[in-house]
Amino acid sequence: MGAQSAGPLVVGVDSSTQSTKALVVDAATGAVVARGQAPHTVGGGAGKESDPAQWWRALGEALDRCGDAARQASAVSVGGQQHGLVTLDAAGEPVRPALLWNDVRPAPQSERLIAELGGARAWAERVGIVPRPAFTVAKWAWLREHEPAAAAATAAVRLPHDYLTQRLTGESVTDRGDASGTGWWASSTGAYDPEILEHIGLSPEALPRVALPGEAAGTVHAGDLPLPHGALVAAGTGDNMAAALGLGLRPGQPVLSLGTSGTVYAVSTHRPADPTGTVAGFADARGDWLPLACTLNCTLAVDRVAALLGRDREAVEGGGEVVMLPFLDGERTPNLPGASGLVHGLRHDTTAGQLLQAAYDGAVFALLQALDRVLDADAAPDTPLLLIGGGAKGVAWRETVRRLSGRPVVVPRARELVALGAAAQAAGLLLEEDPAAVARRWGTARGAEYEAQPRDGAARDRLAATLTDGGALLRR
Numbered sequence: 001m002g003a004q005s006a007g008p009l010v011v012g013v014d015s016s017t018q019s020t021k022a023l024v025v026d027a028a029t030g031a032v033v034a035r036g037q038a039p040h041t042v043g044g045g046a047g048k049e050s051d052p053a054q055w056w057r058a059l060g061e062a063l064d065r066c067g068d069a070a071r072q073a074s075a076v077s078v079g080g081q082q083h084g085l086v087t088l089d090a091a092g093e094p095v096r097p098a099l100l101w102n103d104v105r106p107a108p109q110s111e112r113l114i115a116e117l118g119g120a121r122a123w124a125e126r127v128g129i130v131p132r133p134a135f136t137v138a139k140w141a142w143l144r145e146h147e148p149a150a151a152a153a154t155a156a157v158r159l160p161h162d163y164l165t166q167r168l169t170g171e172s173v174t175d176r177g178d179a180s181g182t183g184w185w186a187s188s189t190g191a192y193d194p195e196i197l198e199h200i201g202l203s204p205e206a207l208p209r210v211a212l213p214g215e216a217a218g219t220v221h222a223g224d225l226p227l228p229h230g231a232l233v234a235a236g237t238g239d240n241m242a243a244a245l246g247l248g249l250r251p252g253q254p255v256l257s258l259g260t261s262g263t264v265y266a267v268s269t270h271r272p273a274d275p276t277g278t279v280a281g282f283a284d285a286r287g288d289w290l291p292l293a294c295t296l297n298c299t300l301a302v303d304r305v306a307a308l309l310g311r312d313r314e315a316v317e318g319g320g321e322v323v324m325l326p327f328l329d330g331e332r333t334p335n336l337p338g339a340s341g342l343v344h345g346l347r348h349d350t351t352a353g354q355l356l357q358a359a360y361d362g363a364v365f366a367l368l369q370a371l372d373r374v375l376d377a378d379a380a381p382d383t384p385l386l387l388i389g390g391g392a393k394g395v396a397w398r399e400t401v402r403r404l405s406g407r408p409v410v411v412p413r414a415r416e417l418v419a420l421g422a423a424a425q426a427a428g429l430l431l432e433e434d435p436a437a438v439a440r441r442w443g444t445a446r447g448a449e450y451e452a453q454p455r456d457g458a459a460r461d462r463l464a465a466t467l468t469d470g471g472a473l474l475r476r
């Protein structure tokens with residue numbers, strides 16, 4: 001037990017696109033006893049790639065920054081960026097850098113996979129997702145085509161979170177939440193799909209066991225981290241599933257997360273199957289579902305526009321009619337992997353602040369368009385949106401969400417919800433409790449409440465029209 005803690009200590013890890021964050025949390029109260037963070041780099045030229053060994057080093061650094069508290073932890077769990085293709089050779093070493101969720105190079109393979117296996121509706125109904133370029137199955141198909149020697153040298157395929165869990169425990173384990181974002185785990189059966197695996201030439205032996213919700217992955221066996229040998233390790237999960245745990249979400253409560261990716265999601269008791277592919281029918285980490293839509297251009301795109309304009313990210317101005325679709329990296333929602341950014345309605349009197357506001361509007365609009373599809377028909381329209389992720393710290397982000405959504409917004413005081421969700425999973429394992437109930441007991445979703453404003457329908461209409469009229473340019 002930690003010196004100033006009421007209960008045993010647990011560690012929650014968020015290994016996301018830009019950094020690793022680690023929290024040491026009092027399992028009884030949810031108090032954060034120590035925190036540490038270490039950055040990641042993303043390279044890959046035309047694509048988006050990171051070296052998995054770098055995530056392991058960043059985990060060590062983030063834990064080191066937690067000081068002695070991490071050494072007293074009784075249980076650990078890792079949440080990680082979803083979908084990344086980690087390829088390991090027979091010795092367990094990475095064959096090449098991991099292809100990340102936001103790498104749009106597998107667009108042609110995505111189209112082929114959809115056509116070859118029955119079309120988008122069949123994929124949505126059987127697998128829960130339509131295999132867009134983001135998903136691991138399309139990345140594996142890209143690797144086989146472009147780097148057959150690397151594919152042939154691959155003895156094991158992992159996701160970012162289960163790569164780290166394996167290095168912690170020596171066990172090859174994933175969970176249903178992260179597995180549901182691969183494209184080879186079928187939501188209709190709750191298992192790997194043998195026909196899809198055969199089609200893409202991937203042996204089931206190359207994949208990790210899928211732990212049941214609440215099951216442990218193993219215990220800490222790695223000697224090179226400041227964690228106690230023998231501490232319990234939970235199965236971990238994808239970062240969005242971890243944040244859902246961290247908020248203690250109940251079905252129908254919508255979340256909007258503003259980070260490297262923008263995401264909107266809610267827990268649902270119904271298995272989702274969206275044939276348009278806008279909403280991914282992921283599983284959550286508990287046994288329910290997590291319908292989710294994700295954009296590629298969120299905080300980094302807006303920060304880039306602010307930098308181009310030479311303005312602080314908060315220096316926005318209203319009153320303009322200029323429209324921006326800030327699709328700097330191609331886009332996933334809507335599905336426009338080859339897109340670049342589009343500006344419409346630029347005038348002599350348009351100010352830099354209005355142009356920056358237009359970037360926020362474009363990024364938020366794409367997410368709000370998907371929100372109605374994410375929510376069950378019976379979700380109340382006035383249920384507050386929980387606003388999380390690095391962008392939730394920004395006033396301009398929050399005010400844009402309020403103006404364009406017309407919904408009340410709650411910004412939880414707790415910031416690192418992915419790491420807190422992983423900590424709640426570790427605490428749930430240790431205390432034999434439902435992790436979402438643990439998070440509710442910790443009060444993680446409580447925060448500042450902002451009332452609903454009238455929805456800015458005119459701005460939404462301008463954005464929708466630009467998306468439609470700019471279609472040919474955006475599809476290039």
Ligand SMILES: Nc1ncnc2c1ncn2[C@@H]1O[C@H](COP(=O)(O)OP(=O)(O)O)[C@@H](O)[C@H]1O
Nearest residue numbers: 016017018019259260299300389390391393394
């Ligand atoms: N005070 C702030 N105001 C607005 N945005 C912020 C603020 N602090 C951080 N951010 C944004 O948060 C982003 C990182 O969010 P985070 O959720 O940590 O990313 P990820 O988990 O995807 O790595 C950065 O790109 C940055 O633009």
Ligand SMILES: O=C(CO)[C@@H](O)[C@H](O)COP(=O)(O)O
Nearest residue numbers: 016017081082101259260261
């Ligand atoms: O692809 C998705 C969800 O489907 C992304 O949300 C990734 O999981 C990356 O998350 P961040 O690094 O932005 O947290």
